[in-house]
Amino acid sequence: xxxxxxxxxxxxxxxxxxxxxxxxxxxxxxxxxxxxxxxxxxxxxxxxxxxxxxxxxxxxxxxxxxxxxxxxxxxxxxxxxxxxxxxxxxxxxxxxxxxxxxxxxxxxxxxxxxxxxxxxxxxxxxxxxxxxxxxxxxxxxxxxxxxxxxxxxxxxxxxxxxxxxxxxxxxxxxxxxxxxxxxxxxxxxxxxxxxxxxxxxxxxxxxxxxxxxxxxxxxxxxxxxxxxxxxxxxxxxxxx
Amino acid sequence: xxxxxxxxxxxxxxxxxxxxxxxxxxxxxxxxxxxxxxxxxxxxxxxxxxxxxxxxxxxxxxxxxxxxxxxxxxxxxxxxxxxxxxxxxxxxxxxxxxxxxxxxxxxxxxxxxxxxxxxxxxxxxxxxxxxxxxxxxxxxxxxxxxxxxxxxxxxxxxxxxxxxxxxxxxxxxxxxxxxxxxxxxxxxxxxxxxxxxxxxxxxxxxxxxxxxxxxxxxxxxxxxxxxxxxxxxxxxxxxxxxxxxxxxxxxxxx
Numbered sequence: 001x002x003x004x005x006x007x008x009x010x011x012x013x014x015x016x017x018x019x020x021x022x023x024x025x026x027x028x029x030x031x032x033x034x035x036x037x038x039x040x041x042x043x044x045x046x047x048x049x050x051x052x053x054x055x056x057x058x059x060x061x062x063x064x065x066x067x068x069x070x071x072x073x074x075x076x077x078x079x080x081x082x083x084x085x086x087x088x089x090x091x092x093x094x095x096x097x098x099x100x101x102x103x104x105x106x107x108x109x110x111x112x113x114x115x116x117x118x119x120x121x122x123x124x125x126x127x128x129x130x131x132x133x134x135x136x137x138x139x140x141x142x143x144x145x146x147x148x149x150x151x152x153x154x155x156x157x158x159x160x161x162x163x164x165x166x167x168x169x170x171x172x173x174x175x176x177x178x179x180x181x182x183x184x185x186x187x188x189x190x191x192x193x194x195x196x197x198x199x200x201x202x203x204x205x206x207x208x209x210x211x212x213x214x215x216x217x218x219x220x221x222x223x224x225x226x227x228x229x230x231x232x233x234x235x236x237x238x239x240x
Numbered sequence: 241x242x243x244x245x246x247x248x249x250x251x252x253x254x255x256x257x258x259x260x261x262x263x264x265x266x267x268x269x270x271x272x273x274x275x276x277x278x279x280x281x282x283x284x285x286x287x288x289x290x291x292x293x294x295x296x297x298x299x300x301x302x303x304x305x306x307x308x309x310x311x312x313x314x315x316x317x318x319x320x321x322x323x324x325x326x327x328x329x330x331x332x333x334x335x336x337x338x339x340x341x342x343x344x345x346x347x348x349x350x351x352x353x354x355x356x357x358x359x360x361x362x363x364x365x366x367x368x369x370x371x372x373x374x375x376x377x378x379x380x381x382x383x384x385x386x387x388x389x390x391x392x393x394x395x396x397x398x399x400x401x402x403x404x405x406x407x408x409x410x411x412x413x414x415x416x417x418x419x420x421x422x423x424x425x426x427x428x429x430x431x432x433x434x435x436x437x438x439x440x441x442x443x444x445x446x447x448x449x450x451x452x453x454x455x456x457x458x459x460x461x462x463x464x465x466x467x468x469x470x471x472x473x474x475x476x477x478x479x480x481x482x483x484x485x486x487x488x489x490x491x492x493x494x
Contacts, residue, residue, distance in 0.1 A: 047256075
């Protein structure tokens with residue numbers, strides 16, 4: 001049986017690649033804000049213009065859900081429609097991002113974005129995790145352990161490193177806060193049998209490959225660790 | 241020149257069928273690079289004839305220059321009004337169509353205004369006696385008026401059809417970036433915001449069945465020119481009336 005995965009930021013680089021790589025292994029609830037992920041879903045499928053009919057590529061559609069995660073009602077709807085459709089949630093991957101880079105000294109846009117960046121990287125996962133726990137995970141901790149249920153935050157190498165001149169101050173600070181939130185969530189969610197970890201890749205695709213980040217997500221979901229940050233960089237991966 | 245069969249020139253065999261805001265098809269890298277180059281070359285040759293001469297100004301509500309395909313069109317662009325392309329689009333959309341086809345080249349100068357939201361469920365008139373050897377009846381402004389049906393040559397037998405499938409194929413456009421404009425935006429209803437917007441990337445296309453709900457419009461192009469081939473297949477009027485009623489058909493103003 002496929003694991004049920006709620007994936008935020010599904011239309012981003014990582015989200016879309018994860019859907020393409022693993023729609024055959026997970027029932028993916030692909031949460032997007034404006035643009036549906038460019039993968040097969042209930043909203044779209046591929047056709048052969050010369051031979052309209054069944055194509056194997058359409059065999060594992062994701063379930064695409066539009067939502068503005070900064071809206072409380074949309075957060076509740078994501079959980080509601082997921083449970084209505086699949087009856088359970090086995091893993092949540094919070095990959096939604098809205099980075100704004102700029103100089104603290106010269107960028108009004110950076111200062112203006114601070115609240116939104118902090119909200120998406122810290123407040124939203126906190127709210128969504130609380131909702132998932134209340135609506136499903138708090139029902140049966142033994143069931144959670146049996147299914148190896150987990151939560152994965154997509155953090156960044158910039159949470160622990162200053163990359164000079166990149167204007168990443170608020171992005172990095174909010175990712176650092178996300179790492180701390182991850183460890184606190186792991187501590188509290190151990191009581192209900194749910195593991196919580198984060199992945200902190202360097203820039204992808206570029207310094208590291210998107211494929212390596214996806215492999216890291218699988219490592220965290222398949223494993224038994226909790227409260228860990230999986231760093232992915234030029235030198236390889238490191239769990240801390 | 242006999243137009244090629246679609247199988248000979250198609251590059252992408254994987255097109256997207258999307259369901260919102262209404263069923264439509266989008267594809268990129270539609271044709272092989274060689275055939276695309278031929279299409280673009282033909283387009284440019286017509287464009288070189290001069291905007292006001294080769295591309296008369298469009299009518300109100302659509303800020304474009306329009307070059308209607310002549311019924312005897314030859315060369316690479318004739319592919320779009322070929323039997324093979326007609327049958328491919330009809331099968332793809334699953335729509336029962338007639339053999340009547342209208343097509344044109346559209347050119348937007350930079351800064352062209354937004355179009356109005358419309359659905360393309362309009363009449364199109366054809367001379368029933370003018371079908372080609374392949375059975376395709378190509379619209380001819382010399383034989384009858386496309387919008388109102390007045391015969392323009394002795395012996396013409398105007399017959400009214402209704403647009404059934406619309407296609408827009410983008411070509412001759414500079415690489416597109418977010419913010420450049422020129423997209424074809426799709427809407428759930430007239431008062432809504434765009435649900436999808438299809439960028440005018442060269443060698444890509446958009447196709448959809450014309451229904452009372454196929455709302456779309458051209459979005460202003462801010463960065464550069466925006467060129468395309470537009471095409472409509474048609475259905476019998478009685479089929480459209482049976483499905484949606486007389487009042488759903490949007491007649492042309494004079």
